[in-house]
Amino acid sequence: MKSLKSKIDPAHLPNHIAIIMDGNGRWAKVKGQDRLFGHYHGVESVRDVVEGCAELGIGYLTLYAFSTENWDRPPGEVSGLMELLVQTIRKEVLTLNKNNIRLQVIGNISMLPDNTLAVLEEAILETAGNTGLNLIMALSYSSRWEMGEAARQLGRDVKAGKLDPETIKEETFEKYLCTRNYPDPELMIRTSGECRISNFLLYQLAYAELFFTPVLWPDFRKENLYEAILDFQSRERRFGKTSEQLSSESLDKGGNA
Ligand code: IPE
Ligand code: IPE
Ligand code: MG
Numbered sequence: 001m002k003s004l005k006s007k008i009d010p011a012h013l014p015n016h017i018a019i020i021m022d023g024n025g026r027w028a029k030v031k032g033q034d035r036l037f038g039h040y041h042g043v044e045s046v047r048d049v050v051e052g053c054a055e056l057g058i059g060y061l062t063l064y065a066f067s068t069e070n071w072d073r074p075p076g077e078v079s080g081l082m083e084l085l086v087q088t089i090r091k092e093v094l095t096l097n098k099n100n101i102r103l104q105v106i107g108n109i110s111m112l113p114d115n116t117l118a119v120l121e122e123a124i125l126e127t128a129g130n131t132g133l134n135l136i137m138a139l140s141y142s143s144r145w146e147m148g149e150a151a152r153q154l155g156r157d158v159k160a161g162k163l164d165p166e167t168i169k170e171e172t173f174e175k176y177l178c179t180r181n182y183p184d185p186e187l188m189i190r191t192s193g194e195c196r197i198s199n200f201l202l203y204q205l206a207y208a209e210l211f212f213t214p215v216l217w218p219d220f221r222k223e224n225l226y227e228a229i230l231d232f233q234s235r236e237r238r239f240g241k242t243s244e245q246l247s248s249e250s251l252d253k254g255g256n257a
Pocket of ligand 2 (some may be wrong): 020021023064065066067070194196198247
């Protein structure tokens with residue numbers, strides 16, 4: 001079968017794609033295996049999708065790998081996931097550097113075990129000079145945690161006289177979020193058929209196009225990514241305006257309506 005890649009318009013790529021990688025446990029269950037087996041296979045999908053985004057020239061890819069709520073899973077699953085994270089990062093740093101990919105993290109990483117944190121920080125440092133795809137791992141992340149942190153820091157700055165509450169605008173608040181250095185995602189993909197956000201980038205997804213697919217994460221490959229991007233390219237992003245306004249703006253710019 002011909003790849004969907006050739007149908008993608010390279011001039012209208014989303015600059016930032018965010019993915020809720022879901023369905024590892026169910027994938028394993030279908031195969032009569034334990035949940036960790038699903039997580040291990042999920043790494044293959046991460047590899048393929050990261051490569052796919054880098055090849056397309058996507059600027060930012062944020063992967064929801066572990067939520068604040070996931071700490072409440074059975075201890076064996078949590079420690080298995082942390083171990084998998086350490087192994088994967090150790091193994092992939094060379095490839096990240098070879099492909100000019102810069103690894104970054106958002107989340108409450110102080111909750112991570114010491115050795116996980118150490119390996120992660122080393123990889124972040126080792127890839128800091130790369131200028132291609134920004135790969136952002138959301139680890140021990142939740143949006144409500146992030147907003148609570150932002151509110152606390154903002155409060156401290158007001159108290160210290162560094163910030164006048166009357167001058168606070170959207171852009172001021174955004175500077176307090178973990179994502180301050182990244183543009184908002186334009187496309188958010190969730191696998192496994194669940195149609196919810198699960199505390200992921202609630203503020204930043206305000207105008208993202210959402211793509212839900214029944215494919216379980218360990219089965220997700222570049223072709224599935226291309227399908228999501230094509231779907232994104234077929235949508236009209238109106239940002240509150242009317243379709244007619246957008247057509248005339250595009251004519252004014254000399255584009256095709
Ligand atoms: C996503 O798969 C991975 C993590 C949340 C760490 P799940 O582990 O949530 O798999 P399901 O949803 O139970 O199938
Ligand atoms: C969301 O998946 C978090 C990650 C993919 C890391 P979950 O499987 O934890 O989400 P819920 O609990 O089903 O909403
Ligand atoms: Mg799940």
